Amino acid sequence: MLAIVVSAYIYASMRERKFLRSEANQSLELQQKVYQAQVLKEINDRIGYSLDTGKIVDIITSSLGNLLEYDTVSYMVLEPDGKALFKCHVEKTVTHDFIEQVKHKMLMSYEAILNQAVAPKAVDESITGNILDDSLRVEVQSFFNLPVVISEKLVGLINVASSEKGRYGAEQASILYTITNQAATAVSKLQSLLESEKGKLAAVIYSLADGVITVDLTNQLTVYNPALKGILGIVTEKPLTMFDIVDSLAGKVDIRTKIEQAIAEDKPIAIPEVLLKDKALELTIASVKNSEGEIIGASVVFHDITTEKALEKLRQEFTAMMVHELRAPLTAVRWSSESLLKNLSAASGVEPAKVKDTVLTIETASNNMLELVNDLLDVAKIEAGKFELNMQEYDIVELINEQAKAFKPQAEIKHLAINVTAPEKYSLKFDRVRIGQVLSNLISNSIKYTDSGQIEINLSVNAEEKTATVYIKDSGIGVSREDLGQLFSKFKQLRGSEHARKGTGLGLVVSKGIIDAHGGKIWAESAGENLGSTFAFSLPLNK
């Protein structure tokens, strides 16, 4: 307590005396200011980005020799675990007892500042510098205790001590205060900056959907985020260890060796595909460095690519199917042209019936292909959001009848009847060509998937919901419950081994795009396989 009171007194009186200084004093003061600035710069440079308070106190302490005379310079840090760290640098030879006196004075000062008894469980002591000689008769005659406060917290105490009386007056006090204050302020700022950056970083890592871990140089897990467990399928409430992670990877990748390699080569390692039981992961391993650029460990990012993989597979299947579907009509055109040419140049003469037949084949194949290419273009337009409608007021019953009539010949081949139940006339606004396309898609599907019975088309208007709904009901093979939801999605041509029919399934995707663009709804209902299906779409009346 005394030390604090004394030092406060010295400080105050120094400020008063400031006005009485002579010019000679002013030049000395200037010189000292330059010196102070140098020391501060040195402290700043040495502290760098360190937030190790012990180290900071150490740096400040070791810089004081340039400014002050002392026999010993010491610092004491009280650790949160109740241990005390005491470091003493001996500048001039003193006795063990001298150092004990210093230590005692520092503890007293600590008690005064904290206003509580300080009895460290253990003191981690280190004495450096000159040799000690207990034969000397030296006592602590003057000393100065300086608290180091960073971010409003007492982090340590610096002490200078001398065997000469009256060593530390106002000038020295001023120097010490300035230095510790400025160093402490700089560190406080740095600390709060780093804390907030660290906080942000931690928040980012914690909120990442990817699993992230960091390990130290001994391959021990130091950090992991919550997403990790889910991605690796680890079920435990206990804190994770590296073993859990190695286990979950089931020998698919030797993560520890890869981490060691990333550290040894100081190069990120990407493992593009690790296939676990029900997951596909992409791993990126990189070394982690501290501010000095030393490698202190490694980080691993586990990115879940299961969905991407599944999509990629679907896309590949879709492409393969499209290639097949496009090649089929091309093949027919090619072979038919070939036989046509042969027929035309045959010595036996041209057979008109044969030629007509072949040309019909070419026509049908070309139409099939055109339809397919148009569907593909429509899907592309829908996906790009560039689907444009030509909305006009038309009679929808007229359009339904038109389409039903167009499909009659095709239905008759399979002995199917097409029946339309609708009012005589019903007008609303829609794109006639596009809705015609939807009707054509749905009716041709019904015919394709029905081997006997009939196709019923029916229009119903709901004045309350302000919708007009067209139902196309068949007595065909039906749709299983699990397939119903997938009918209108791209890449999905239901190809069951029992009753697969030709088709890309693009027609339904396009139909959905058209109905969506009208602000309507399209859906399918079926009681189950072989129980027939109903495809329906509704259009809003007020559009």
Place this chain on the structure above:
Amino acid sequence: MTKILLAEDDKLISNSLCDALKAAGYEPTPAYDGEEAVAKTKESVPDLILLDIMMPKLDGISVLWELKANPATASVPVIVLTNIGDVDTISKIVEAGATDYLLKSDQSVDEIIQKVKDVLARTVKLS
């Protein structure tokens, strides 16, 4: 007359190939899906089979396995005609015991007829 079973679900392709086979002096029988193809070989064993892969009900590779499993048809030469040209499919076709393999859109009808002739000639020599 040499009997050829043509398993092809695309009617247009089937028609034009049937015409060409007839013109070349063979007796083609069309089958429009995998099951029909297997059934037709049971009615009457053909001298050669032209087989598509992507077919309804039973795909070409399954048809091939069934043909090879049946002693009556195990030695009938099968030329696979398909438009799926990926390595995976080709290796499956070879594994299932096809005699030859042709990519439809790469061939002219004449080339296919020539292939049929070649395979038949080889088969006769062997038997």
